[in-house]
Amino acid sequence: MDAxxxxxxxxxxxxxxxLYLSVISGIIALIVGTLLAAMRxxxxxxxxxxxxxxVEVARNTPLTIIFFFAAIVLPRLGVKFEQFEVAAIIALSxxxxxxxxxxxxxxxxxxxxxxxxxxxxxxxxxxxxxxFIVLPQAVRTVIPPLINILxxxxxxxxxxxxFFVLELFGYGRQLSNDYGNQVLxxxxxxxxxxxxxxxxxxxxxxFVERKVAIAR
Amino acid sequence: xxTQASGDALVSxxxxxxxxxxxxxxxxxNLQVKKGEVVVVIGPSGSGKSTLCRAINRLETIDDGDIAIxxxxxxxxxxxLAHLRAxxxxxxQSFNLFxxxxxxxxxxLGPIKVKKVAKGxxxxxxxxxxxxxxVGHQAPKLPAQLSGGQQxxxxxxxxxxxxxxxxxxxxxxxxxxxxxxxxxxxxMIQLAKEGMTMIVVTHEMGFARKAADRVVFMAxxxxxxxxxxxxxxxxxxxxxxxxxxxxxxxH
Numbered sequence: 001m002d003a004x005x006x007x008x009x010x011x012x013x014x015x016x017x018x019l020y021l022s023v024i025s026g027i028i029a030l031i032v033g034t035l036l037a038a039m040r041x042x043x044x045x046x047x048x049x050x051x052x053x054x055v056e057v058a059r060n061t062p063l064t065i066i067f068f069f070a071a072i073v074l075p076r077l078g079v080k081f082e083q084f085e086v087a088a089i090i091a092l093s094x095x096x097x098x099x100x101x102x103x104x105x106x107x108x109x110x111x112x113x114x115x116x117x118x119x120x121x122x123x124x125x126x127x128x129x130x131x132f133i134v135l136p137q138a139v140r141t142v143i144p145p146l147i148n149i150l151x152x153x154x155x156x157x158x159x160x161x162x163f164f165v166l167e168l169f170g171y172g173r174q175l176s177n178d179y180g181n182q183v184l185x186x187x188x189x190x191x192x193x194x195x196x197x198x199x200x201x202x203x204x205x206x207f208v209e210r211k212v213a214i215a216r
Numbered sequence: 217x218x219t220q221a222s223g224d225a226l227v228s229x230x231x232x233x234x235x236x237x238x239x240x241x242x243x244x245x246n247l248q249v250k251k252g253e254v255v256v257v258i259g260p261s262g263s264g265k266s267t268l269c270r271a272i273n274r275l276e277t278i279d280d281g282d283i284a285i286x287x288x289x290x291x292x293x294x295x296x297l298a299h300l301r302a303x304x305x306x307x308x309q310s311f312n313l314f315x316x317x318x319x320x321x322x323x324x325l326g327p328i329k330v331k332k333v334a335k336g337x338x339x340x341x342x343x344x345x346x347x348x349x350x351v352g353h354q355a356p357k358l359p360a361q362l363s364g365g366q367q368x369x370x371x372x373x374x375x376x377x378x379x380x381x382x383x384x385x386x387x388x389x390x391x392x393x394x395x396x397x398x399x400x401x402x403x404m405i406q407l408a409k410e411g412m413t414m415i416v417v418t419h420e421m422g423f424a425r426k427a428a429d430r431v432v433f434m435a436x437x438x439x440x441x442x443x444x445x446x447x448x449x450x451x452x453x454x455x456x457x458x459x460x461x462x463x464x465x466x467h
Contacts, residue, residue: 043293112312114308114310114312115312115314115315117275117306117308117312118306118308118312118313118314118371118374119314120275120298120301121273121275121301121304121305121306121375122301122302122306122325122326122330122374122375122378123298123299123300123301123302123303123326123330123331123378124298124326124329124330125294125295125298128329128330132325132329133314136316137315137316
């Protein structure tokens with residue numbers, strides 16, 4: 001227990017880095033995922049095909065392999081970055097984007113097709129139909145599954161710890177070595193700081209779900 | 217029916233065919249609608265009349281033939297198609313009002329986003345249209361708070377707000393309770409009197425008698441008869457139409 005208290009600065013540092021990784025990757029994944037979902041429902045067959053291919057590959061590949069790819073293969077292909085953090089963000093956001101794309105797509109499908117037809121028949125273009133009519137209505141059904149995906153993202157960010165990024169799990173490994181006799185406490189401390197992010201997200205999901213239920 | 221000189225046709229369909237897999241839903245359709253004409257399309261369910269209506273603004277694609285609005289051929293996709301659709305008003309059986317927008321926003325969204333009309337102007341024009349269809353006092357409500365008849369009148373106002381050259385009605389009263397049908401038909405009759413070009417798919421024979429210039433009777437994906445309402449109702453030529461009318465009259 002005193003090991004945890006003595007290591008609070010490290011924990012705090014790791015907590016902030018985990019939060020940073022999750023927020024940045026989450027934002028990128030939300031944008032990319034929404035674009036992928038838009039491509040998936042677009043009238044252009046090539047875009048639909050690309051989106052489907054990307055989603056199937058990214059969500060069916062183990063995250064660790066995507067991390068290896070981002071950290072080791074990308075630099076060899078000429079993509080250079082100073083820190084492994086960048087590789088971690090690339091890996092996390094490209095993996096999570098696939099799940100977000102699927103959630104948004106199912107939300108889009110939950111909006112009655114007549115809404116899009118009515119929008120098209122007053123002369124809206126594809127992007128206007130999606131942006132003004134379909135996505136605002138899809139958001140209501142999409143938020144609970146999106147929050148599940150973001151919780152998974154926070155936990156998945158621990159894989160970065162194995163790739164020399166000193167986030168919560170990375171510090172956890174380091175501290176376990178430093179305090180070999182108090183590993184249990186060290187790991188409980190790590191878990192606690194993860195819960196500090198994921199539990200509020202879960203509560204947010206409950207809150208939104210209830211709000212959505214009333215809105216109908 | 218031969219293809220007429222289509223010089224003054226606002227809507228013109230030539231040799232239009234469509235298949236749903238094995239099913240041949242539109243068989244070599246030729247139809248010309250002049251400016252200001254009100255054409256009512258009737259026929260048994262499954263005869264392809266809704267598909268025909270939806271093909272005119274390309275909510276349904278066609279396999280061959282061509283469709284032109286005001287002399288311009290329907291584009292395949294993209295911005296050109298959107299522009300053309302702005303000129304063709306559409307009223308659906310299930311209203312399809314934007315569920316997350318207020319009544320007023322439903323009507324102003326097209327003018328503001330598509331025609332780039334200033335919000336103040338769009339609001340004023342929309343209110344005038346809503347007054348005209350008798351739902352002005354509902355402007356701040358959401359669609360779900362209105363009755364079916366009111367929603368359908370808003371849908372008509374929404375289409376009119378784009379100042380379309382032609383209005384398409386796809387069974388506009390089929391989803392309504394009987395007591396609400398007339399409030400919608402009255403708006404449509406008024407519109408017809410004001411000279412709007414209209415293509416109306418309906419089962420309301422009263423509307424066809426009262427407001428139509430022509431009645432087009434469809435069966436099995438073909439146009440079987442194309443006559444004035446007077447001619448069609450009193451003296452149908454095909455056995456198919458006679459059969460259809462006799463069934464209506466016995467009910």
